[in-house]
Amino acid sequence: MIWIFGDKNLDLSAYGEVKSLTLEGTALEFAYQRFNVVRKNIQKNDTVVVTLANFDRRWFFQDHPEAAITDQSPTDNKKENKAINLFRKYLDHKEIHRTYLIDFLYNVHSLAEELDLKVILIPEFNDVKTFLIENKDLFPLCNISDENNIKDLL
Numbered sequence: 001m002i003w004i005f006g007d008k009n010l011d012l013s014a015y016g017e018v019k020s021l022t023l024e025g026t027a028l029e030f031a032y033q034r035f036n037v038v039r040k041n042i043q044k045n046d047t048v049v050v051t052l053a054n055f056d057r058r059w060f061f062q063d064h065p066e067a068a069i070t071d072q073s074p075t076d077n078k079k080e081n082k083a084i085n086l087f088r089k090y091l092d093h094k095e096i097h098r099t100y101l102i103d104f105l106y107n108v109h110s111l112a113e114e115l116d117l118k119v120i121l122i123p124e125f126n127d128v129k130t131f132l133i134e135n136k137d138l139f140p141l142c143n144i145s146d147e148n149n150i151k152d153l154l
Helices: 028-041 065-069 078-090 094-115 126-134
Strands: 002-006 018-022 047-052 118-123 142-144
Touching: 002 028, 018 028, 028 047, 028 094, 047 094, 094 118, 094 126, 094 142, 118 126, 126 142
Parallel strands: 002 018, 002 047, 047 118, 118 142
Antiparallel strands: none
């Protein structure tokens, strides 16, 4: 089974049965949440593919994870938009989101070790790609790829 998480759905059906838990326009937290929901269903020798959005997207609205791409209220609520702007100005910083990504990757790496999984990470933005490359020694079982080269790893 090939499991896909993140904000970009990939057509990998030529390589086996696919279970996609993706939704376009979502933040990294959405991929983490979806992975945790089905973690217990992932089996020995499965493949896990995670497309990774950038560090700037936030999952502010529980029922609208896809609104992370716009960084605005999904209903164009002025108070919600103001709250987002204030959060960005006073409370947001990338280090916390880098920490969350490391925690998630430790989770994935641990499961990969336990179940002999193939793990492919596809960073969609340079900030995440650079971060993964700089920290790849922490997760030696995770392959860093791009959409064009993923087929070489399957």
